[in-house]
Amino acid sequence: MSNESPTPRYLCQRCGNCCRWPGDVRITDEEVACIAAHLGLSEAEFTAQYTRLNANRTGLSIIDRPGGAGECVFLEGLNVCRIQAVKPVQCRGFPNEWRFPGWRDVCEAIEAS
Numbered sequence: 001m002s003n004e005s006p007t008p009r010y011l012c013q014r015c016g017n018c019c020r021w022p023g024d025v026r027i028t029d030e031e032v033a034c035i036a037a038h039l040g041l042s043e044a045e046f047t048a049q050y051t052r053l054n055a056n057r058t059g060l061s062i063i064d065r066p067g068g069a070g071e072c073v074f075l076e077g078l079n080v081c082r083i084q085a086v087k088p089v090q091c092r093g094f095p096n097e098w099r100f101p102g103w104r105d106v107c108e109a110i111e112a113s
């Protein structure tokens, strides 16, 4: 029998903080197609308007809001994602699928009871 505690599940409180952190919001080719269709754009239009090479130049990331303070271009107000229905796996996976050191200082998710 193991004495290890199970990894807790975290429930997002929709504070929007993870949409304001600097860094890459990576998107796959399939996500490009899906988000472009959601926005009524061709994949070429979407890629040109809303993506850039990610930091290590191995794929695409969503751009920050032009003139903003590092927030994602699809963040509206404090916590509304304009592409919520089709947001990338990276966005869906935090903080249960991936985390980084110090994440607890900025993420308001609570542990599921």
Ligand code: SF4
Pocket (backbone or CB within 6 Å): 018, 019, 025, 062, 072, 073, 074, 075, 076, 080, 081, 082, 083, 084, 087, 088, 091
């Ligand atoms: S795509 Fe949506 S959920 Fe992901 S960082 Fe941008 S605003 Fe946030």
Ligand code: SF4
Pocket (backbone or CB within 6 Å): 011, 012, 013, 014, 015, 016, 017, 018, 019, 094, 095, 106, 107, 108, 109
């Ligand atoms: S920072 Fe945490 S609680 Fe806030 S929206 Fe992102 S995942 Fe949810």
